[in-house]
Amino acid sequence: MQKKEILLLNRLEKNKPLLNTILMFLENKKGGIIIPFFISLPFFIAIIMLLFDFTQLINNKIKLSDALEQGALALTAENNAKNDTRNNELISAYINFYLGHRHQLTQYNNITVNYQQNPDRLYHTQLSQYHIDANIEQPTLFPFTSLLIDHDNFIIGGSAAAIKDVPAMDVVFVTDFSGSMEGDFHNPDDPEVLSKLDELKRIFFKIADDIYTANKDSTISFSPFSWGTKSADNKKCSLHFMPKEKNKIYPIPSNEIERNTEAHQEKYMIAITENIDYLATIENIGTNNEKIVIPLDHVHDELCLYSSNAYPISLAKDIDDLNVIKTMNEGGSTLVSSGIMQGADLLMDGVNHNKLMIILSDGHDYPTTAVVHDKTITSAKEVRVNVDISRQLVQHGMCKKIRETVGRIVFIGIGYNPSANHYINWAEDCVDTENFYLAMNTKELEDSIRSALVSDKVGTNTPVN
Secondary structure, three states, rough: OOOOHHHHHHHHHHHHHEEEEEHHHHHHHHHHHHHHHHHHHHHHHHHHHHHHHHHEEEHOOOOOOHHHHHHHHHHHHHHOOOOOOHHHHHHHHHHHHHOOOOOOOOOOOOOEEEEEEEOOOOEEEEEEEEEEEEEEEEOOOOEEEEEHHOOOEEEEEEEEEEEEEOEEEEEEEEEEEEEHHHHEEOOOOOOOOOEEEHHHHHHHHHHHHHHHHHHHEEEEEEEEEEEOOOOOOOOOEEEOOEEOOOOOOOOOOOOOOOOOOOHHHHHHHHHHOOOHHHHHHHOOOOOOOOOOEEEEOOOOOOOOOOOOOOOOOOEOOOOOHHHHHHHHOOOOOOOHHHHHHHHHHHHHHHOOOEEEEEEEEEEOEEEOOEEOOOOOOOOOOEEEEEEEEEHHHHHHOHHHHHHHHOOOEEEEEOOHHHHHOOOOOOHHHHHHHHHHHEEOOOOHHHHHHHHHOOOOOOOOOOOOO
């Protein structure tokens, strides 16, 4: 026997216990299962990974469907019509809420909101319909899934639709045109600084267009004010307060006060304040009963929009009827209640059932006291009296009466906090907290106005065609 063969036999003899063990392991049925198990284990793991990923896919598709359905209802509530930017923001917010932030909208087909209207002229309503399509990319949980589908993300699609009847409405914008509206107002989307009034006009026309788009039977009225209001013909200081005695104010009981002096202003303020019958004013809200009227060329520049070319606009049915607002300028002191009372009368002339008053002001009433100018007063110390007309009207129930007989009231403070004023807390004493907004920049101002216009009624989901 050769030497190599002898060495091989010796090795086999030494490894015989190991070979016997392997043979015994293979002959054992329980032990023999382990080898095919280890061979098939990667396939089982792959199947489990796929199950996890596809379970996530199905779950997220359900969540996306829920998000789009709720988002469609939200669109009917806000009813922004064809405002694609706002509509997409709203739907994106619902998707993020339901699915978290692990997804991303695809660059090819993200969110599409289609808006349609079907008019019902008999009932002065529009049927607003929103149809939403959205695709999102959802990352896979495991790398193996990515290798299998040749992509790192699943693309999940969904659709939803909702419909709502939008009744025609009459809305009046009671707008502060006092001199302080010339102040700067911050726009986070534009480095160019514009005045509060210019920014308000820009936002106003965007929203007015949406109001008419939502329902062509809606009307918009405009009630500008300073310390008082004036007639549409620009000839009269027209204060919508009931007088105690007709014609007592004009001419003011003095021929010795030079026009456009501070004394002239205070004399008129005191005369107007003392001649208001507050209870009769509240009772006559929304009527055409004769109010306090003074020739405009006899009042002080700070009163009744004398130094402004602004005037009221009643029940405009088209955006073209409002274009004159673009050229209106500010000027004068502030008396919010004068704009409110005029706005109530404008609203009452409308025929639509839904009525809304939006009050927009950037400051408190000013002044609220005035010096008495009377030569019969011998005291060296000046005598001041209250000219707090707005507070008197609020305390006598002006806001409650308007809500009961006219419609809903909303107050939006532009760049200041009206509730912090001890003179009048508009949130608690007039409009209620749910109808009270603060706007410290242009975005907040637009959002506040849009929120004020939101109807309490929400639409209903419909099948997707």
